[in-house]
């Protein structure tokens with residue numbers, strides 16, 4: 521398996537052993553998750569900066585190199601051995617009305633809805649399936665399998681199709697219909713488990729008796745690694761001026777961990793001055809990472825009765841909870857939670873005022889920011905980035921039901937008015 525020059529291997533987060541990339545999933549010594557590590561002193565910050573600079577002469581004039589090429593030295597697989605469908609390079613959109621509302625200098629939304637399958641999960645799944653496809657030359661990896669609320673399953677089906685590998689997505693019955701439909705459309709096998717995410721996880725173990733290659737976050741070492749590109753792109757787009765705060769929907773912990781790791785690497789290389797405070801945002805009805813941070817714990821207890829309308833946020837036992845908790849602490853960030861009504865109202869308000877269509881789960885970022893603003897957590901001169909994890913087209917019914925539930929009648933013309 522061909523890896524990049526500075527890539528040192530996969531380091532176990534518990535026992536510290538560093539393994540070759542041919543180790544497909546968790547640490548063979550102790551079973552803990554693995555984290556890709558690099559020899560940073562052999563990476564040239566200058567060449568990364570120039571790759572990303574449209575006027576440097578190293579790229580076609582006026583055209584910025586794609587982030588995965590500009591930041592190739594900070595990824596485990598060379599771009600030429602990696603699958604791609606144009607994931608990443610998502611827009612960073614100014615939200616001036618939201619900045620006024622929150623009373624901060626600047627709010628920008630990193631819109632992950634424009635990834636190939638409409639969610640931020642494409643970043644990590646692309647890398648994880650690329651690694652599996654490389655491993656497939658040397659060992660058996662089929663079938664690929666993942667249990668997820670929906671987006672990771674859809675993404676896995678898509679990238680496995682490109683790699684010509686068989687895949688299974690295990691989703692709960694409550695999974696959003698667009699996810700289920702598109703898993704089929706991408707040619708993935710789908711297993712629907714009655715109930716919630718925990719039931720889909722159990723079904724993956726029960727029904728796939730044979731060996732499978734698990735694409736679960738922090739089982740594969742690559743999902744949080746792919747999420748680093750969110751940080752890289754934000755820094756590149758802002759011409760290496762890191763924002764003060766990044767608010768990230770927490771889900772499995774992979775996005776929080778990846779964003780913090782990405783900025784930390786840029787800081788190590790001197791490309792940004794400081795790592796922003798990373799805020800983990802969760803729903804009131806399923807907030808194991810926020811609770812652990814609140815109680816000063818290093819690990820999260822599984823959430824006993826998970827219940828939120830935003831299915832992607834309903835991850836009661838996040839695989840990367842410990843990593844996300846330490847990422848938030850290391851960056852002097854915090855956790856914030858919001859009620860379902862606040863989450864949906866926020867997604868609707870962003871759509872109404874800032875154009876962008878946020879999925880229900882993405883709504884927890886502005887909802888969390890509103891809550892932090894009400895607690896005077898921000899400085900008035902803060903630059904704040906909100907990560908929208910998925911397209912509004914994944915959950916339009918949920919957003920629309922919310923409007924109707926609060927008494928807004930939606931006409932055929934798409935206009936709305938209050939009921940008398």
Ligand SMILES: [Zn+2]
Pocket residue numbers: 532533534535536537547548549550551552
């Ligand atoms: Zn280990």
